[in-house]
Amino acid sequence: MKRILYLFFLCCLIPCTIYAQSSQITGTVTDSSDGSPLIGVTVANQNHVGTLTDIDGKYSIDTKQGDVLTFSFLGMQTQTVKVGSQRVIDIVLKEDNQLLNEVVVVGYGTMRKSDLTGSLSSLKSDQLTQLSAVDVTQSIQGRASGVSVINNSGEPGAGTKIRIRGTGSVNNSDPLYVVDGFPVSDISHIAPHDVESMEILKDASAVAIYGSRGANGVILVKTKGGSFNKKTQVNVNIFAGLTEVDKKIDMLNAAEYATLKLEAYKNAGINPSLSSQSILDYAIANNTRGTNWQDEIMRTGSTQNYNVNVSGGSERNKYDFGGTYSTEKGIVKNTYMDKFMFHLNNEYKLFNNVTVGINASYTTYEKSGNDGDFYSGSITQALKADPVSAAWDTYTNEFGEIYFSYGRNPAQSAYENKYRKTQEDRFIANAYLQINDIGLKGLSFRAQFGKQFAYAKSRNYYPVYYITADQQRNKSSLTENRSDNTYWNTNEYFSYVNVFGKHSVNATLGVEAQKSNSNNLYVKVYDVPENEDLRYPNMSSNKENLEVSGGAGHSALLSGFFRLNYSYDSKYLFTGTFRADGTSRFKKKWGYFPSFSLGWNIMEEEFAKDFKQNTSFSQLKLRGGWGHVGNQASAGDFDYLALMTNGYTAVFGGSQVDGAIQQKLANEELSWETSEQYNIGLDYGLLNGALSGNIDYFIRNTNDMILDTPIPIYAGMWRPKTNAGSVRNSGFEFSLNYEKSIGQDFTFNAGGNISFIKNEVTSLGGGEPLYGQYSKTEVGKEIGYFYGLQSMGIFKTEEQLNSYVNEKGSPIQPNASLGDVQFKDQNGDGIIDDNDRVYLGSAMPDFTYGLTLSAAYKGLDLNLFFQGSQGNKIANYMYSVLYSTSMREWSNSKDMMNRWTPENSDSNLPRVHDGDPNQNDRFSNRYVEDGSYFRLKTLQLGYTLPSVISKKAFLSKARIYVSADNLFTITNYSGYNPEISDLWGNPLNAGVDMATYPTPRVFTIGCNLSF
Known part of the structure; x- marks a missing residue:
């Protein structure tokens, strides 16, 4: 609408008197973002003869050779072109955010x-x-x-x-x-x-x-919502490519494994069975390579994405709709995802000041695979399985037996990924009404109502198999989880925007309400047919073959809010907000959340004018703020209530009757977690805005953190929830962006950001520390820091082994021998146990960063994006697999060829021993690695076809490109990928790598087409 008004204004001002000229120039002006024609672009020359582009973005103007044409449009960078012998001049205008x-x-x-x-x-x-x-x-x-x-x-x-x-x-x-x-x-x-x-x-x-x-x-x-007064445009975006694992773990081959396995037997004084001995001897004698299990379960994957979008608008209507279909085949066999997304955005002007609209979307997807599961996933099995065993038994025509390591055949595990499926459907519709200038200029009203329907189903089928008596599943089973959620939200608010002399006001006052209802059902049934068409959770009426559970939840929120933005002379800025929330999740329903912030545009001051002229600064804004906000997502729908559980029986009058017990105490004082935050920042611009960025320092104090309250064991109930803990986050953020154009053909952009964040638990309400899989959370340290024994190296000499004794002269590690791990007795009690565990580092990085470089010359464009993390640690649980000394459950990394032996006594890797009497595999700093990394996330090279060529194909714009994602990673981490999330979604288990599915390299070719 602003552009239309601006064009009308220009039409009134631009003299359109036509002077006789010796020649006529024609051309088309388009938008660089999507290639669409720009309507109403001012085309003028040095003699002040002008015209406007028409509805197709075309123009014609009489000129003489040597004239200079100027192309200008609201919100776009102005371009000038000197007229030579050419008769057609096409122009592409770029957005100018400063204008x-x-x-x-x-x-x-x-x-x-x-x-x-x-x-x-x-x-x-x-x-x-x-x-x-x-x-x-x-x-x-x-x-x-x-x-x-x-x-x-x-x-x-x-x-x-x-x-x-x-x-x-x-x-x-x-x-x-x-x-x-x-x-x-x-x-x-x-x-x-x-x-x-x-x-x-x-x-x-x-x-x-x-x-x-x-x-x-x-x-x-x-x-995207389309534009008024814009011709219908169709955009097609397609890419397709291949994916591959970034790296594989270098494992022992069969001959090497057999050598270590026999050595482990020998060190343990065990005589292997004749069959085991013969198998291992054969592998050594023939220098057998054996099975590479990673190759057995992995493959070259693929990715495809097809996006079609239609947008445009008339004087009263604008629209944008389209669909996206994506399909991925994972790098582990039988893992995939198919996803379809559709959206429709439409807005219509009923009157000049009344607008109605709708935003609707539908998404459906299906995926298979459960390789994130450490205990049953095929990646774990591939690192556990011994290379002596075969993936397929050609005699039985079945999956092969795993001879020496515990676990399943990895090839079978990968095969069964296809039986593990998840499906989800989601529909969202959001309608709104906007009324502007309601009896007062600048006063508007907006009402919005939206609803979401979501349905999800996951199904896992476990077929019968038999390899040996120890490797079998004698009953098939089917588990199915179903959940549905209905959620609606409505908000209505008034906005007032106006300028009074040097005073500018932007105020908002409104209300909001929402409600959510959810249901879930879990069913497990045994003895299920292998035929997929016959597998149904309700097929068994036998209680012994059926497990059923489920639940429901609901929550509601009612709110009122107010915000005021005030500016004086564009120099002094103020923002204040206040919100009141009433929730169904707590007995005390209401919470109140205020904030304020101030800003100072220094470069608008009189005293800054000389500074602006004498320096390169074009913008300098100082800002600071305080606020109090909440986190109700940390509480469940019914956490403040007592929990009753049925399924229990009691005897009354000699008869057994069904009953229920109280499983959790109520806490009606429970409330939301709150966060008090402070921020001070500086926004800056130099070189007329070519260089810009910001600096921020923040403090974020989380209070009233919800924790489980310790109660006596004899209470026989779960711990009630209380507001007891607090956490402090503080840090610096820096961002910088530089954009430069050289002539009309070359542009360059460089941008980067870096963040330093420190995390500290400041209170647990006097309660005991919290423990994760390999972590501890206590006051004064980060959430979920790694907690374990400290290794002092390997016992390499008899003197070292015999001198490691307690005050009584008894060995601190009585089961240790030469080549075993020496653990530090932290508390000096003369024994190594859990009381000797200490801080081993944190998954939280010292800083994270990103760097973007892009350049364009005529039709060519190059984009590079780097990102990384520094100072974070990873608890590599797979280290216990790859460097296990017991040789009972696992295979090993090829590095174990450099293990300690009497002939290789300087090694820092422990000896192998079937049984591991010293418990070398206990979690310690041996498993904690540096997770820092630097990654080329994206490298993309594109070419936009000249408009002369694209128009012949009835295209307004055509671009083709090749791209590579995750092209290389520089890291010291020994696992597949240094990018590790929270194990099982628990922040207490951040940075724990349990055979996480590797992030693949992706190579694609694609195109962006506009019609």
């Missing part, structure tokens, strides 16, 4: 970026579509300061973990997502090409408008 005084989306409205006083990061569509990803959250990684994005695994459809300014709770630290004003739990249902912009709100002054849901930050997504 637009960029508008960004904030909670329940928009603001000029120059008036912002909070901390946020903005991402545009072109940044989110460079990566060959089907999940838009993957495209955020490394692109915003203070925002950590970690892939849960490389398995298709695995999703990501996002943390804004660190982990703020031992419970839930996920941000709130809001799509076109509708709050959702995640944004996996949105295709990257459907996103117009994304704003990441980071500090309390920016998120307090969301009250009890804003403690972990807010991600606002605006999807």
Whole structure:
């Protein structure tokens, strides 16, 4: 609408008198972002003769050779061209954010970026579509300061973990997502090409408008909505490619394994069976390579993505709709994902000041595979299985027997991935009404109502198999989980925007309500047919063959909110917000969440004019803020209530009757976790805006963290929830961006960000520490730091072994021998046990960073994106597999060929021993590795065809490209991938690698076409 008004204004001003000229120039002016024609571009020359482009973006103008044509349009960078002998001049205009005084989306409205006083990061569509990803959250990684994005695994459809300014709770630290004003739990249902912009709100002054849901930050997504007075345009985006594992673990071959296995028997004084002896001897004598189990379960995967989008608009209507189909075949056999996403955005002007619209989307996907499961996943089995065994028994025509290591045949495990399927369907519809200038200029009203329906089903089938008496499953089984969720949200608010002289006001006042209902059902049935068409959870009426459980939940939220933005003379800025939330999750329903922030545009001051002229600074804004927000996601729907459980029986009058018991105490004082946050920042621009960035320092104090309260064991109940803990996050964020154009043909852009975040638990309410799989959480340290024994190396000499004694002269490690691991007796009690465990590092990095480099010359463009992490540790549980000394359960890394032996006594790897009497495999710093890494995330080379060629194919724009994702990674980590999420989704288990599905390299070729 702004562009239309601007064009009307120009039409009134531009003299259109036509002078006789010697020749006529024609051409077309298009938008660089999508190749669409620009209507109403001013085309003028030095003699002030002008014209406007028509509805197709075309123009004609009389000129003389040597004239200079100027092409200008609101929000676009002006271009000048000197006329030579050419008769056709086509122009591509680029967006100029400085001219637009960029508008960004904030909670329940928009603001000029120059008036912002909070901390946020903005991402545009072109940044989110460079990566060959089907999940838009993957495209955020490394692109915003203070925002950590970690892939849960490389398995298709695995999703990501996002943390804004660190982990703020031992419970839930996920941000709130809001799509076109509708709050959702995640944004996996949105295709990257459907996103117009994304704003990441980071500090309390920016998120307090969301009250009890804003403690972990807010991600606002605006999807593409079309444009008024724009011809219908069809955009097609396609890519397809191959995926491969980045690296494989170098394992022992059969002959090497046999050598170590016999040595382990010998060191343990065990005589192997004749069959075992003969198998191992044969492998050694023939230098057998054996089975490479990683090759047996892995393959070259593939990825395909097809996106079609239609957009445009008339004077009163604008629209954008389209669909995306994505399919991935994982690098582990029989893992895949198929996903279809459809969206429709439509807006219609009923009157000049009344608009109605709808945003609707539907997503359905199916995936197979359960390789994230450490205990049954085929990746784990591939690292455990001995290489002497065969994948397939040619005599029985069945999967082969695993002779020496515990576990299943990995090839069989990979085969059964196809029996593990997850399906989900999600539909969202969000309608709104917007009324502007309601009796008062600048006063508007917006009402919005949206509803989501989600249904999910996961099904795992476990067939019968028999290899040996120890390797069999004598009953087939089928498990099925079903869940459905219905959720609605409505918000209504008034906005007032006006300017009074030097005073500018932007105020919002509104209410919001939402409700969620969910149900889930779990069924397990045994003796199920192998025929997939005959597998149904309700096929058995025999209670012995049937397990059933389920549950339901519901929650509701009612809120009121207010925000005031005030600016004086564009110099002094103020933002204040207040929100009241009432929730069904607590006995004390209401919470109150205020915030305020201040800003100072220093370069608008009189005294700064000389500074501006004498330096390169074009912008300098100081801002600071405080806020109080909540985190109700850390509480369950009924955590404050007592929990009764049925399924128990009692005897009354000699008869057994069904009954129930109280399983958890009530706590009516339970409330939301709260977060008090402080932020101070500086936004700067130099070289007329070519160089820009910001610096932020923040403190985020989480209080009233929900913990389980210790109660006596004899109480016989679960621990009740209480608000007892607190956590402090603090840190610095830096971002920088530089953009330079050289002539009309070459542009260069470089951008980067780096974040330093420190995490500390400041209180556990006087309670005991919290423990994870290999972690501990206590006051004064990070959440979930690694906790274990400290290795002092290997006992290499008799003197060293005999001198390691307690005060009584008894051995501290009585079962140790030469070549075993020496553990440090931390408390000096003369024994090695759990009381000797100490701090071994944290999964939280010292800093994370991202770097973007891009250049374009004429039609060629090159984009590189790097990201990384420094200082984080990884608890590599697979180390206990790869370097196990017992040789009972596992195979081993090829590094174990350098183990300790009497002939190799300087080795730092322990001896092998069937039985491991010294417990060398206990969790210790031997398993904790440096997880720092530097990765080339994306390398993309593209070429945009000249318009002369594309028009012959009836295209307004055509670009082809080749791309590589995760091309290389520099790291000291020995595992598949240094990017490790929270094990089982628990922040107490952050950075624990239990054979995580590797993140693959991706090579794609694609095209972007506009019609």
